[in-house]
Amino acid sequence: MTPVSDRPLPPGELGLPWIGETISFLRDRTFAKQHHERWGPVFKTSLFGQPTVFLKGAESNRWAFGQENKTLVSQWPKSVELLLGPASLSNQVGDAHKQRRRLMAKAFGARVLAGYLDKMDAIARQYCDRWEQLGEFAWYPELRDYTLDTACKFLVNLDRGSENSLGQWFERWCEGLFSIPINLPWTAFGKAWQARQQILVEIDRLITDRQQMTEAAAAEIGDALSLLLTAQDEEGNRLPPAELQDQILVLLFAGHETLTSSLTSFALLVAQHPAVLDRLRAEQAAFEFDRPLTMADLDSMTYLDWTLREVLRLIPPVGGGFRRTIAPTEYGGYQIPAGWSVLYQINRTHEDPSLYDQPQQFDPDRWNPDRTDSQNQLFGYIPFGGGPRECLGKEFARLELRLLAARLIQRYDWQLLPDQDLSLRLVPTPRPRDGLRVRFQRR
Numbered sequence: 092m093t094p095v096s097d098r099p100l101p102p103g104e105l106g107l108p109w110i111g112e113t114i115s116f117l118r119d120r121t122f123a124k125q126h127h128e129r130w131g132p133v134f135k136t137s138l139f140g141q142p143t144v145f146l147k148g149a150e151s152n153r154w155a156f157g158q159e160n161k162t163l164v165s166q167w168p169k170s171v172e173l174l175l176g177p178a179s180l181s182n183q184v185g186d187a188h189k190q191r192r193r194l195m196a197k198a199f200g201a202r203v204l205a206g207y208l209d210k211m212d213a214i215a216r217q218y219c220d221r222w223e224q225l226g227e228f229a230w231y232p233e234l235r236d237y238t239l240d241t242a243c244k245f246l247v248n249l250d251r252g253s254e255n256s257l258g259q260w261f262e263r264w265c266e267g268l269f270s271i272p273i274n275l276p277w278t279a280f281g282k283a284w285q286a287r288q289q290i291l292v293e294i295d296r297l298i299t300d301r302q303q304m305t306e307a308a309a310a311e312i313g314d315a316l317s318l319l320l321t322a323q324d325e326e327g328n329r330l331p332p333a334e335l336q337d338q339i340l341v342l343l344f345a346g347h348e349t350l351t352s353s354l355t356s357f358a359l360l361v362a363q364h365p366a367v368l369d370r371l372r373a374e375q376a377a378f379e380f381d382r383p384l385t386m387a388d389l390d391s392m393t394y395l396d397w398t399l400r401e402v403l404r405l406i407p408p409v410g411g412g413f414r415r416t417i418a419p420t421e422y423g424g425y426q427i428p429a430g431w432s433v434l435y436q437i438n439r440t441h442e443d444p445s446l447y448d449q450p451q452q453f454d455p456d457r458w459n460p461d462r463t464d465s466q467n468q469l470f471g472y473i474p475f476g477g478g479p480r481e482c483l484g485k486e487f488a489r490l491e492l493r494l495l496a497a498r499l500i501q502r503y504d505w506q507l508l509p510d511q512d513l514s515l516r517l518v519p520t521p522r523p524r525d526g527l528r529v530r531f532q533r534r
């Protein structure tokens with residue numbers, strides 16, 4: 092039996108019964124910051140009906156990643172869990188998670204990604220043309236269409252996914268992702284739940300179409316859908332249909348929402364920092380818009396890499412990750428009882444002045460390995476999480492970010508339109524409130 096800890100519980104308040112401090116957590120962007128100021132690096136609160144411990148600092152990330160499947164397992168708030176579906180990778184734990192992750196990782200191998208580069212580039216160019224014709228527009232919704240098209244082509248071989256009703260349903264689904272899970276027609280959760288049903292209908296249609304192909308033709312496509320459809324466990328069993336749907340849904344969601352946020356932040360920060368833009372332009376002068384880019388080309392774009400790293404540091408698309416204790420545990424001198432939630436925080440880590448000099452400044456050069464103040468960021472730079480649940484799509488994301496950013500810098504110029512609200516909405520992923528309205532033209 093695990094001995095009962097004699098350590099105190101973390102400081103903090105659990106708030107009102109069930110609702111706890113959920114409303115302030117969802118509405119007040121300074122919630123965590125203020126609570127840390129008051130209670131220190133580890134505090135307790137209650138969110139979505141669960142006592143929850145917030146952790147801050149690189150050391151706490153190291154601890155949380157190392158505890159996966161020992162005293163901690165993944166558990167997202169109820170609304171996220173229900174909307175992603177019980178069988179999605181994000182909700183699987185232990186051996187089931189390990190086994191599925193191994194299988195799904197094959198869809199993101201280096202060779203698969205290199206083989207997708209030209210298709211991804213073709214979609215990027217089509218959108219660049221479209222934006223040039225539009226001239227003035229809100230970029231966030233456009234980037235959402237772009238990332239959804241790219242994810243749909245890569246994951247389920249669907250062209251122009253954003254023109255399919257999927258795009259619309261995902262938008263509504265995302266609005267309810269972090270919400271109080273009351274399923275009524277007028278609540279954010281209820282609407283998102285309806286959207287989930289519609290998304291599943293679309294996914295089911297894609298699965299049925301694929302099943303009607305010969306196995307050889309399906310294997311030829313070689314996307315995540317074929318991989319999951321033909322996968323078998325040690326006993327020769329195929330994935331149950333409900334799991335197949337949930338896995339495709341989680342990939343389509345994770346594959347576009349976070350990238351939309353990152354690309355929007357890139358466009359915003361570069362527009363606000365002309366000196367960074369000049370350096371990016373100088374680097375891109377070695378490449379031509381009309382010539383295909385290779386993986387080696389992308390790997391040689393060092394300053395672009397630093398810039399994108401810095402974008403993901405300053406405005407991380409995912410704020411943190413939720414876990415649940417499966418056994419009583421201790422961290423930072425406090426006990427955490429079994430069944431509590433634990434949140435490791437990406438955004439608080441990235442703004443830690445003990446890790447980053449002037450953390451609020453956008454400074455791509457901080458990633459220059461020759462800079463004397465650059466530190467070992469092993470657990471201090473975690474936009475993609477870490478440990479056994481580190482982002483599965485990290486390399487796909489890095490590829491898409493570098494590719495579109497490079498094409499934009501090579502040929503285009505954009506300015507932020509006046510009179511717009513550039514402050515960020517943070518949930519479910521950060522984006523400027525007015526959708527980043529820009530004027531966009533060829534240079």
Ligand code: HEM
Nearest residue numbers: 181345346349350408409412474475476480482483484488
């Ligand atoms: C800039 C873009 C992205 C960021 C910042 C990001 C961030 C993250 C983070 C922080 C996690 C870990 C969550 C946790 O600790 O529980 C995660 C997990 C995951 N990501 Fe990403 N992600 C990005 C893009 C993508 C893409 C493009 C895909 C797929 C096409 C993807 C698929 C996943 C999946 C399936 C998981 C769950 C992994 C697991 O539980 O084993 N992500 N991502």
